[in-house]
Amino acid sequence: MVFKVKGDRPVYDVIVIGAGVTGGFVARELLRYKLKVALLEKNNDVCCEVTRANTAIVHSGYSAKPGALKAGMTVRANENFHHVCEELQVEFKRTGSLMIAIGEYGLEKIYQKLKRGKKNGVKGMKILNREETLALEPNINPEIVMSLFVPSTGVVNPWEFGLAAVENAVDNGAELFLNTRVTGLEKKSGLYSVKTDNGVFTAKYVVNCAGLYADEISEMVAEPFFKIVPRRGEYFVLDTDAGDHVGRVIFQAREDDTKGCIVTPTVHGNILVGPSAEDLQDKDDNATTQERMDLIKSVIQRSVVGIPYNHVIRSFAGIRPRPNWVSQNPETGDLECYEDDVKDFILGEPEGCENFFNVAGIKSPGLTCAQEIGDYMAGLVIAKMQNPQLNERFNPCRPKKVRFAQMSLEEQQQLVRQDRRYGKIVCRCKKVTEAEVVDAIWRNAGARTVDGVKRRAGTGLGRCQGGFCTEEILKILSRELGKPLEEIEKDGSGSYVVSGRLK
Amino acid sequence: MKKYSLIVVGGGPAGLAAAVSASETGIDRILILERGRRLGGILNQCIHNGFGIHYFDKELTGPEYANRFIKLVKRRGIEYKTETTVLDITGNKTVVSINQEDGLMELQTDAVIFAMGCRERPRGAVTIPGTRPAGIITAGAAQKMININGYHVGERIIILGSGDIGLIMARRLTLEGKKVLAVVERMPHSNGLARNIIQCLEDFDIPLLLSHTITEIRGKNRVSSVMVSAVDEQYQPIKGSEREYECDTVLMSVGLIPEIELGKRANMLLDPRTNGPLVDDAMQTSIEWVFACGNVLHVHDLVDYVTLESRKTGKAAAHYILQRGTAEHYAGVTYAAPISYIVPQKVALGEGQAELFFRTDRVVTNAEVVVAGGQGEINRIKAARINPSEMQRLVINKEKINGLKPVLEISIEGVS
Numbered sequence: 075m076v077f078k079v080k081g082d083r084p085v086y087d088v089i090v091i092g093a094g095v096t097g098g099f100v101a102r103e104l105l106r107y108k109l110k111v112a113l114l115e116k117n118n119d120v121c122c123e124v125t126r127a128n129t130a131i132v133h134s135g136y137s138a139k140p141g142a143l144k145a146g147m148t149v150r151a152n153e154n155f156h157h158v159c160e161e162l163q164v165e166f167k168r169t170g171s172l173m174i175a176i177g178e179y180g181l182e183k184i185y186q187k188l189k190r191g192k193k194n195g196v197k198g199m200k201i202l203n204r205e206e207t208l209a210l211e212p213n214i215n216p217e218i219v220m221s222l223f224v225p226s227t228g229v230v231n232p233w234e235f236g237l238a239a240v241e242n243a244v245d246n247g248a249e250l251f252l253n254t255r256v257t258g259l260e261k262k263s264g265l266y267s268v269k270t271d272n273g274v275f276t277a278k279y280v281v282n283c284a285g286l287y288a289d290e291i292s293e294m295v296a297e298p299f300f301k302i303v304p305r306r307g308e309y310f311v312l313d314t315d316a317g318d319h320v321g322r323v324i325f326q327a328r329e330d331d332t333k334g335c336i337v338t339p340t341v342h343g344n345i346l347v348g349p350s351a352e353d354l355q356d357k358d359d360n361a362t363t364q365e366r367m368d369l370i371k372s373v374i375q376r377s378v379v380g381i382p383y384n385h386v387i388r389s390f391a392g393i394r395p396r397p398n399w400v401s402q403n404p405e406t407g408d409l410e411c412y413e414d415d416v417k418d419f420i421l422g423e424p425e426g427c428e429n430f431f432n433v434a435g436i437k438s439p440g441l442t443c444a445q446e447i448g449d450y451m452a453g454l455v456i457a458k459m460q461n462p463q464l465n466e467r468f469n470p471c472r473p474k475k476v477r478f479a480q481m482s483l484e485e486q487q488q489l490v491r492q493d494r495r496y497g498k499i500v501c502r503c504k505k506v507t508e509a510e511v512v513d514a515i516w517r518n519a520g521a522r523t524v525d526g527v528k529r530r531a532g533t534g535l536g537r538c539q540g541g542f543c544t545e546e547i548l549k550i551l552s553r554e555l556g557k558p559l560e561e562i563e564k565d566g567s568g569s570y571v572v573s574g575r576l577k
Numbered sequence: 578m579k580k581y582s583l584i585v586v587g588g589g590p591a592g593l594a595a596a597v598s599a600s601e602t603g604i605d606r607i608l609i610l611e612r613g614r615r616l617g618g619i620l621n622q623c624i625h626n627g628f629g630i631h632y633f634d635k636e637l638t639g640p641e642y643a644n645r646f647i648k649l650v651k652r653r654g655i656e657y658k659t660e661t662t663v664l665d666i667t668g669n670k671t672v673v674s675i676n677q678e679d680g681l682m683e684l685q686t687d688a689v690i691f692a693m694g695c696r697e698r699p700r701g702a703v704t705i706p707g708t709r710p711a712g713i714i715t716a717g718a719a720q721k722m723i724n725i726n727g728y729h730v731g732e733r734i735i736i737l738g739s740g741d742i743g744l745i746m747a748r749r750l751t752l753e754g755k756k757v758l759a760v761v762e763r764m765p766h767s768n769g770l771a772r773n774i775i776q777c778l779e780d781f782d783i784p785l786l787l788s789h790t791i792t793e794i795r796g797k798n799r800v801s802s803v804m805v806s807a808v809d810e811q812y813q814p815i816k817g818s819e820r821e822y823e824c825d826t827v828l829m830s831v832g833l834i835p836e837i838e839l840g841k842r843a844n845m846l847l848d849p850r851t852n853g854p855l856v857d858d859a860m861q862t863s864i865e866w867v868f869a870c871g872n873v874l875h876v877h878d879l880v881d882y883v884t885l886e887s888r889k890t891g892k893a894a895a896h897y898i899l900q901r902g903t904a905e906h907y908a909g910v911t912y913a914a915p916i917s918y919i920v921p922q923k924v925a926l927g928e929g930q931a932e933l934f935f936r937t938d939r940v941v942t943n944a945e946v947v948v949a950g951g952q953g954e955i956n957r958i959k960a961a962r963i964n965p966s967e968m969q970r971l972v973i974n975k976e977k978i979n980g981l982k983p984v985l986e987i988s989i990e991g992v993s
């Protein structure tokens with residue numbers, strides 16, 4: 075991260091607003107060219123919004139309408155996912171999925187998905203009868219009729235995927251500015267002046283990857299034409315003891331897809347149950363509610379039975395950035411919604427805004443498609459340039475992380491000899507060492523908060539949910555960053571952990 | 578590879594007492610492995626009084642109590658390593674551990690005693706709806722933050738759960754000048770000891786809200802308030818009874834679970850009731866060369882009982898190492914509600930006495946504890962009142978357990 079005095083900033087080629095998975099990949103793919111790229115993020119860490127709380131499924135591509143950008147992107151991204159995860163060192167498991175059909179309606183639905191999938195180019199799909207389904211997944215509701223099996227569906231560690239993209243972008247020269255909220259945009263003599271609460275930035279091109287706030291950013295330069303309506307989804311997480319309850323992603327064929335509760339294995343060996351769906355007013359209201367939790371339980375038992383809720387270790391909620399088309403009534407000036415739902419990603423320059431690009435309405439399967447979106451957007455931006463130069467030094471690979479717990483005894487012994495800090499277990503549930511915590515802090519786009527360490531090093535994800543290691547991590551952060559313990563935050567700004575020193 | 582007779586995992590009161598007693602029984606080459614910075618376990622952060630009333634007949638602080646055993650360990654020349662985490666035990670009687678000095682160690686041994694203590698149930702396990710801000714902390718973690726590290730965890734505090742640690746912390750925080758608004762307990766009775774209710778809450782006018790729970794946590798980055806509701810007999814919140822408490826901290830004291838990961842990884846048989854290992858009355862687990870005592874076995878309310886149990890365990894492990902024969906025939910221990918668990922889960926047949934510990938899941942008054950051993954009643958003990966928060970002890974003459982299929986049946990009659 076480069077720090078410059080306000081007002082003394084260089085002119086960037088491209089400013090990317092928002093460091094979620096989308097912004098991360100847009101920046102990364104842009105850096106395949108010799109460009110000066112700044113990534114502006116309002117929070118104190120990257121990937122803390124939509125990218126952090128979702129179902130983490132790498133979709134196969136049978137849901138999107140044939141012909142939509144989304145359809146081709148999902149299928150290609152799925153095929154390429156293993157490769158991208160190898161480059162970026164991200165955990166990914168191709169688990170396969172089943173869409174469970176109960177009753178007439180369900181049957182119709184899965185045949186429709188099969189047809190769509192075939193059109194979109196999804197490979198290996200198969201309709202299974204009841205017995206075949208139960209043989210694969212014994213905990214499926216025995217009352218089902220049939221299911222749609224898709225081998226290419228997978229699961230990824232979502233925040234790791236986003237972090238990896240941002241980190242790799244920074245490794246390749248992107249400048250990341252945290253705690254930098256974009257508040258205004260202005261075009262002056264061919265350049266965009268981007269106002270933030272951390273000073274003004276200037277660039278030739280601007281790419282808006284602001285997730286839930288993409289409509290607000292777009293409206294800083296363009297006429298309103300879409301609105302992001304937040305839709306909350308709540309989840310339960312079961313601990314790894316219950317991890318083999320299902321081995322594949324289990325969807326339900328239901329009347330409304332987006333409301334379908336899913337049971338998903340995670341890359342960490344947990345089980346995720348959810349999400350629910352509920353439209354909200356407030357874009358950052360990620361509270362969980364008793365009603366939705368109860369609802370999930372009642373809906374889920376139609377597809378998967380016997381979920382051991384006594385193994386629940388956590389609940390959380392994510393917010394979908396659902397785009398709606400709007401237009402302005404020329405007489406009243408009011409915004410009117412004229413279509414309920416946008417069926418595709420909104421990618422490109424809005425009318426009359428040259429060199430400003432929207433990447434908006436990136437709801438599911440946005441995680442799956444992130445690299446494809448990055449590639450597509452880089453293509454659009456580069457096409458505008460006079461003489462783009464390839465960046466020969468671009469390295470698509472992220473340095474490997476040491477995962478002490480997954481190594482052989484010999485390798486572990488070797489590591490402790492090299493660096494004593496591997497001899498200290500910080501997180502006892504997941505066996506994460508002090509050396510790994512320090513690495514999480516000092517990598518590019520590194521952690522500055524307790525939860526930031528958690529997302530990068532995997533601490534606090536176990537049974538005790540950070541009860542034991544939070545204190546250790548606070549101390550390490552305080553030591554490494556040279557800040558008093560009172561100033562170390564758990565997560566967002568203002569989330570201090572200790573309130574003062576004893577006298 | 579270095580070879581030991583006995584490796585004790587965990588240097589809290591259980592591990593210390595077990596090591597000392599094994600040493601007294603004639604075992605040398607004992608090694609205690611402790612992941613903390615010093616020996617003493619949880620006692621190091623319990624700077625209040627009230628330890629040792631039963632065992633030493635004296636009121637000591639936690640560290641004072643621990644020091645008595647640490648001195649014995651040193652005096653007997655028992656080897657120990659601190660800041661050393663045990664990672665695994667393997668089938669060929671090997672203990673894998675790690676620290677910064679020695680790196681990764683594979684240590685050979687004849688027997689192991691598990692004395693890893695317990696951990697606190699996190700908030701997630703009870704899934705309170707609402708946001709997930711900073712300011713939610715388990716009572717034990719808060720105790721450590723204040724007593725060991727010297728930092729305040731918050732200014733206005735609500736405590737969820739009336740476990741003893743929560744009660745002790747209510748007093749501690751109040752003495753530090755912080756405002757403890759209430760202790761909220763879902764059950765109609767407290768999970769803490771009567772003396773703690775009086776000394777930690779009543780003496781400081783802190784309300785104890787029985788049959789209440791937190792139904793929502795609010796606040797984006799730091800806790801800003803919680804909603805508290807009364808609950809009905811099924812523990813469901815009663816609509817209309819909600820009240821908002823403005824606070825910046827929620828302290829969770831909702832129970833402890835044995836720290837038995839090492840056992841799980843070694844496929845040790847566990848009791849789903851205690852979440853600890855299944856043992857016989859010599860505290861031998863389903864893995865013949867592994868014994869267990871203290872909070873890793875079942876959660877004790879008083880450290881004095883931990884010490885007694887662990888002394889017995891140390892001795893039994895010593896007998897095993899010295900090959901003084903192991904039992905061949907056992908009586909399984911059976912029970913029914915209101916008893917919630919009994920440890921040990923089986924008793925070796927033969928001479929002498931067996932000591933059993935149990936808890937009930939509700940308050941029981943004017944009852945009789947009936948002990949039957951295969952061919953009829955052995956014993957009948959009157960109990961005026963049994964509190965769920967207090968562990969109960971039963972001593973049984975083993976010779977009375979007989980019959981073709983020996984069992985030990987414990988029941989409670991006349992529950993009111």
Ligand SMILES: Cc1cc2nc3c(=O)[nH]c(=O)nc-3n(C[C@H](O)[C@H](O)[C@H](O)COP(=O)(O)OP(=O)(O)OC[C@H]3O[C@@H](n4cnc5c(N)ncnc54)[C@H](O)[C@@H]3O)c2cc1C
Binds near residue numbers: 114131285286442
């Ligand atoms: C409940 C749920 C389930 C989902 N399940 C799946 C799934 O299974 N599979 C799948 O492929 N996808 C799934 N998705 C979709 C996927 O999570 C998203 O498409 C993806 O994470 C979007 O990433 P993003 O970078 O566009 O948004 P975000 O991650 O929200 O990033 C936007 C960033 O912009 C920043 N920002 C906003 N405004 C400003 C400003 N003014 N100045 C500076 N920075 C700003 C934000 O702080 C944020 O960091 C799911 C989504 C949800 C909510």
Ligand SMILES: Cc1cc2nc3c(=O)[nH]c(=O)nc-3n(C[C@H](O)[C@H](O)[C@H](O)COP(=O)(O)OP(=O)(O)OC[C@H]3O[C@@H](n4cnc5c(N)ncnc54)[C@H](O)[C@@H]3O)c2cc1C
Binds near residue numbers: 612742
């Ligand atoms: C927070 C708390 C407060 C308490 N307060 C009181 C009180 O006020 N009064 C009272 O009478 N009782 C109290 N108790 C109960 C009493 O202190 C305990 O019953 C007693 O300490 C249990 O002893 P133990 O040795 O089984 O466990 P602990 O004291 O917990 O010791 C276990 C030790 O094992 C170590 N360990 C665990 N796993 C490993 C591993 N893999 N490798 C190496 N070492 C390991 C731990 O670091 C720990 O030091 C309290 C308990 C807790 C949890």
